[in-house]
Amino acid sequence: MVAAGSGVRLGAGMPKALVRLSGRSLVARSLDSLAAGGVAEAVVVAPAGHLVEFEKAVTDSPIPVRVVPGGGERQDSVQLGLSALDSVDGPVLVHDAARPLVPARVVSAVIEAVRGGAVAVVPVVAVTDSIRRLTDEGSEMVDRSTLRAVQTPQGFDPGVLTRAHELVRERGLLVTDDAAACEAAGHPVTLVAGAAESMKITTPADLRFAEALLGD
Numbered sequence: 696m697v698a699a700g701s702g703v704r705l706g707a708g709m710p711k712a713l714v715r716l717s718g719r720s721l722v723a724r725s726l727d728s729l730a731a732g733g734v735a736e737a738v739v740v741a742p743a744g745h746l747v748e749f750e751k752a753v754t755d756s757p758i759p760v761r762v763v764p765g766g767g768e769r770q771d772s773v774q775l776g777l778s779a780l781d782s783v784d785g786p787v788l789v790h791d792a793a794r795p796l797v798p799a800r801v802v803s804a805v806i807e808a809v810r811g812g813a814v815a816v817v818p819v820v821a822v823t824d825s826i827r828r829l830t831d832e833g834s835e836m837v838d839r840s841t842l843r844a845v846q847t848p849q850g851f852d853p854g855v856l857t858r859a860h861e862l863v864r865e866r867g868l869l870v871t872d873d874a875a876a877c878e879a880a881g882h883p884v885t886l887v888a889g890a891a892e893s894m895k896i897t898t899p900a901d902l903r904f905a906e907a908l909l910g911d
């Protein structure tokens with residue numbers, strides 16, 4: 696699970712994953728959600744200067760957790776998390792600590808799709824706003840029926856994901872998610888249904904929406 700971002704847009708004055716949502720930190724809630732969906736163990740990639748606080752925040756995790764230091768970009772943190780993994784022969788999931796409320800059904804659908812032979816699996820939701828693309832002249836309408844918003848956890852064949860991130864690093868590419876790294880390496884990406892509750896907590900308003908979802 697990547698949790699090494701600083702949360703500038705949330706502006707909480709602490710790493711975003713340590714911020715409490717209805718009394719429980721985002722990182723702890725994300726671990727609860729992954730465990731409920733069938734994940735057996737986790738590596739939490741945390742900001743290098745906050746490892747002790749993260750160790751404390753994950754003490755009551757329902758699954759075994761190791762905390763390791765992250766990097767400057769999300770993809771650096773993913774790579775550091777992957778290199779901390781012992782040999783794995785089942786699906787590997789990459790999840791944002793910033794998506795604490797992912798339902799168990801989404802996590803298990805991702806795992807099942809990888810077990811079924813897909814090498815890179817992404818939960819997505821339809822885009823509900825109308826969308827405009829900025830152009831040199833102004834802007835133009837985009838057909839939203841062909842668009843999907845990408846969530847996490849994303850699930851992978853471990854070898855495919857590791858090699859894809861090596862390739863991305865060698866080529867100096869910047870990717871915003873891990874399926875994009877696999878796609879850059881020539882692998883097909885399989886979509887499964889995501890969920891509205893799995894929204895990424897980015898701004899103070901997102902935190903209030905999430906609290907409302909929990910009934911607080």
Ligand SMILES: Nc1ccn([C@@H]2O[C@H](COP(=O)(O)OP(=O)(O)OP(=O)(O)O)[C@@H](O)[C@H]2O)c(=O)n1
Pocket residue numbers: 697698699700701702703704705711712740765766767768769770772773790791792793794895896897
């Ligand atoms: N160098 C980084 C940057 C991001 N992340 C993680 O990637 C996920 C998605 O990132 P985002 O929500 O954009 O978090 P932040 O980078 O913390 O947000 P901001 O851009 O507002 O600082 C988060 O769980 C975040 O902790 C990470 O592990 N390492």
Ligand SMILES: C[C@](O)(CO)[C@H](O)COP(=O)(O)O
Pocket residue numbers: 769791845846847871872873895
């Ligand atoms: C991985 C991700 O959650 C997919 O939507 C997203 O790209 C991460 O957010 P960031 O702001 O790009 O780090």
